[in-house]
């Protein structure tokens with residue numbers, strides 16, 4: 001859809017400098033004004049991806065009615081609103097993940113954040129489940145869970161506690177923590193010896209762990225719209241059924257392998273950058289560090 005708007009200040013990105021892909025993401029204090037691009041043809045960027053199973057495939061644990069409303073209406077609305085919000089702005093053309101990180105704005109969230117994060121969260125949630133899911137993971141994932149939580153049962157206990165105690169709307173997550181992105185956020189401690197481990201976190205409303213540079217592995221939606229049709233107000237029962245009957249440990253294992261590979265790649269890049277700094281005169285070091 002063409003837009004002929006010229007230099008309309010959109011209110012996005014009021015106080016962040018952002019450049020490059022996720023890999024090169026840096027946060028600065030540089031003022032950036034977001035304007036609508038004049039005369040550009042912009043196509044809708046994000047599509048509503050269906051769950052990787054039929055809408056009745058999770059029954060009797062999650063009903064077709066719930067999927068029809070939750071995916072077909074709630075998720076669709078987030079995607080539609082996001083496309084309207086970014087059209088013609090400087091966010092148009094960014095990946096969904098980068099839009100989330102930029103519009104999170106160090107916790108002082110911008111209007112686009114909620115729709116962008118909810119679009120991402122829901123797709124991730126659908127893919128966290130499968131028909132015939134639940135049970136117990138195996139292999140490397142199970143070993144890391146046992147290493148970092150003491151036992152699989154203790155992990156389940158901690159995950160259920162996070163999901164049930166998230167006040168109001170939000171999400172609970174299992175994440176792989178190997179963050180390298182300094183987002184100037186109090187809940188994003190610098191990388192430490194405690195990195196490269198699994199942790200459980202919970203987040204309010206649309207917030208997801210990408211904003212802290214953690215790698216999400218599993219999530220459960222604890223907004224009331226996720227469980228009210230099937231469980232009314234019984235959130236703990238919904239959480240138990242999710243863990244026992246719906247979790248796709250295959251998906252979680254695959255995400256863990258990707259997260260570990262990404263962390264290793266980042267370490268290699270850091271080492272390369274350090275060597276580059278050591279090999280250039282001091283006056284050029286700042287430029288190499290970016």
Ligand SMILES: [Fe+2]
Pocket residue numbers: 070074122221223225226
């Ligand atoms: Fe939801």
